[in-house]
Amino acid sequence: MKQLGGKVAVITGAASGIGRELAAACAAQGMKLVVADVDRDGLSATKDLMPSGIAVRTAQCDVSSVEAVQRLADLAFEEFGNVHLLFNNAGVAALGPLWSATPEDWKWVLGVNLLGVANGIRSFVPRMMAAGDEGHIVNTASAAGLTAVAGSGVYCASKHAVVALSECLLKDLQLAGSPLKVNVLCPSLVKTAIADSGRHRPIHLASTNHDTAAYDLRVRAGMAASEVSAADVARMTIQAIHDDEFYVLPHPAVRLRVEERLRTIIGDHQHLQPDGLPAETDEP
Numbered sequence: 628m629k630q631l632g633g634k635v636a637v638i639t640g641a642a643s644g645i646g647r648e649l650a651a652a653c654a655a656q657g658m659k660l661v662v663a664d665v666d667r668d669g670l671s672a673t674k675d676l677m678p679s680g681i682a683v684r685t686a687q688c689d690v691s692s693v694e695a696v697q698r699l700a701d702l703a704f705e706e707f708g709n710v711h712l713l714f715n716n717a718g719v720a721a722l723g724p725l726w727s728a729t730p731e732d733w734k735w736v737l738g739v740n741l742l743g744v745a746n747g748i749r750s751f752v753p754r755m756m757a758a759g760d761e762g763h764i765v766n767t768a769s770a771a772g773l774t775a776v777a778g779s780g781v782y783c784a785s786k787h788a789v790v791a792l793s794e795c796l797l798k799d800l801q802l803a804g805s806p807l808k809v810n811v812l813c814p815s816l817v818k819t820a821i822a823d824s825g826r827h828r829p830i831h832l833a834s835t836n837h838d839t840a841a842y843d844l845r846v847r848a849g850m851a852a853s854e855v856s857a858a859d860v861a862r863m864t865i866q867a868i869h870d871d872e873f874y875v876l877p878h879p880a881v882r883l884r885v886e887e888r889l890r891t892i893i894g895d896h897q898h899l900q901p902d903g904l905p906a907e908t909d910e911p
């Protein structure tokens with residue numbers, strides 16, 4: 628999609644990190660914005676960072692709620708008439724080995740990371756299709772959606788699902804003859820607030836894996852060392868929309884890890900490579 632100026636972008640998880648930078652990148656293209664998040668103060672801060680003259684609507688929205696995402700879509704279509712870029716970006720991370728992951732870890736992470744994306748597709752895509760314009764659905768997965776990471780099993784499962792559903796969504800749209808396109812964003816570690824994503828965890832899902840300390844240290848060290856910023860990720864995502872590139876892999880090292888995994892799957896390697904602690908390039 629080449630022309631973004633004057634078009635409409637909806638971005639979830641826009642109160643912080645990659646979502647805030649996606650909002651800034653869309654604003655730089657002259658787009659109208661609907662920025663959504665559970666964090667009302669963070670949303671106001673995002674709005675204040677946007678250049679003057681850009682139409683920005685904030686919406687408090689828990690993406691794991693079917694009804695809340697439906698209300699978000701109603702608001703966006705009522706306010707701006709159509710949506711051209713839908714960024715299903717909100718996400719959270721829970722760490723620790725799989726055997727001590729709690730049922731609440733699963734419900735929280737899958738509810739936000741997987742069902743949040745599913746809710747966005749369900750509430751927005753039929754109306755985007757009916758409008759008949761060009762557009763993109765951009766799902767934020769992760770390098771953890773293309774590889775396996777020790778201590779991130781719940782998160783990896785959610786992100787592998789986002790990659791798979793994004794591939795299926797593209798095929799569904801192609802089969803339906805829709806002009807809509809899909810991108811799936813697969814960054815490795817980027818310095819954002821995701822290591823503190825428990826800050827917005829609902830109280831009824833508070834019970835968490837007790838064995839997270841070593842993994843948490845590893846993620847924070849990896850983020851501190853990351854040479855790719857959230858703004859870099861946003862810039863590469865806009866470029867991928869422009870060039871219609873389905874996979875967005877901002878970290879070059881991830882390509883090697885994907886290749887290694889695929890070689891293992893097709894039998895070139897005998898075994899999955901073990902992860903050590905601390906690792907250099909692991910990602911949430």
Ligand SMILES: NC(=O)c1ccc[n+]([C@@H]2O[C@H](COP(=O)([O-])OP(=O)(O)OC[C@H]3O[C@@H](n4cnc5c(N)ncnc54)[C@H](O)[C@@H]3O)[C@@H](O)[C@H]2O)c1
Nearest residue numbers: 640642643644645665689690717718769816817819820821
């Ligand atoms: N930072 C990384 O290293 C990294 C790497 C790969 C993928 N990702 C993915 O990038 C996306 C953005 O994360 P980030 O790194 O910018 O982290 P972040 O914590 O800075 O931003 C995530 C945003 O999502 C919001 N959010 C959390 N739960 C929500 C909910 N139920 N409904 C609506 N909003 C909710 C948070 O309030 C926050 O503003 C996530 O999907 C994450 O999994 C991040």
